[in-house]
Amino acid sequence: MSVFGWLNDQLLRMTWLNDLVGAGVAAIGLDPASRIGGSVQFFVYDVIKIFILLSVLIFAISYVQSHFPPERTRAMLGGRSGLGANTLAALLGTLTPFCSCSSIPLFIGFTAAGLPLAVTFSFLISSPLVDLASVILLASIFNWPIALAYVAVGLVVAVVGGTIIGRLGMEGQVAEFVRTVPVSGEAAILTRGERVTYARDQVVEIVHRVWPYVLIGVGIGAAIHNWVPADVISALLGQDKWWSVPVAVLVGVPMYADIFGTLPIAEALVGKGVGLGTVLAFMMAVTALSLPSLIMLKRVVRMPLLVTFTGVVTLGILSIGLIFNAISTWFI
């Protein structure tokens, strides 16, 4: 095995932790090969792994992100339009710190500054969808080719989605007050110490926010992993079933969960033979679109634009699911 492969297994996949937890489970008298023992091992191993990765990753990523506050992103995107601008917006979307409760002020800030709708939507789609931390977690659970492919297709959805929305000329669909908002606010310049503090605060805050989702997600994952027979799952969501991707998207869209909570479910489903495309589509649907964020967005855009946005993103995720299922043999 290559050095890189070994590092990946030990540091990202934490195979040592799985062995350790397995030994611990055996030591308290449970057989890791049995259902209960296996569930306990999956649960404990996954919870510890996700929280370790989460803390380390969020710290490192928040430090990088502290260089890209929304004010700076807006300044970088100002005065640009076209495909290049949409691509830049999608890329910056992965770097700018994002919280779903901030998406509306951000939308208003971008639109008021005169950024084209195409650019703003490319940003809004990519921001929750392609998150640096989720990419590294994907590499941990699956492998790097899958993680990089996820980034690539996520960016494509954001750029294409933004471009379509821009082409439809829906500028008039934005609530009136948005245009009259004054553009102000300079990004503060932080010292290195302030960036470290910011990164540390982000870790505390995000772990505090997502831990219930992680526990629920891992719990469902452990249940699927050990209790649901593979033939039941493959009968419902198997790769040969044409409806598997649409079902995954329909179930995922109204759900609101953190990417960190959906990953263990994804892991367990792939283990049961569900297509990679189906699982990625489910994760994307859960993170990119959610009922609460759509309800908030409704307050600043009119219905036709909201429906277009939801439709474009849903279609994008559907196509990604179908494409990945068709080519998944390249990755696994």
Added chain:
Amino acid sequence: MIIKILGSGCKKCIALGENAKVAAAAAGKEAEIVKVTDFAEIAAYGVMSTPGLVVDEKVVSTGKVLTAEEIGRLL
């Protein structure tokens, strides 16, 4: 003085509001805490990351939950 908390009512805004109340009390200042949840009003302050903290119509912090001590230094 009037302290405004800008935010759509997420957990962070509530936490910031609580901290502001504590900070004002600790500083011995008469402060009225106003929660601003209307997006038009929030945007009018030029704030793009919530929660935002506004003291006497001046934006002093955005995008983070300051502790009571940190707010105290801004009052």
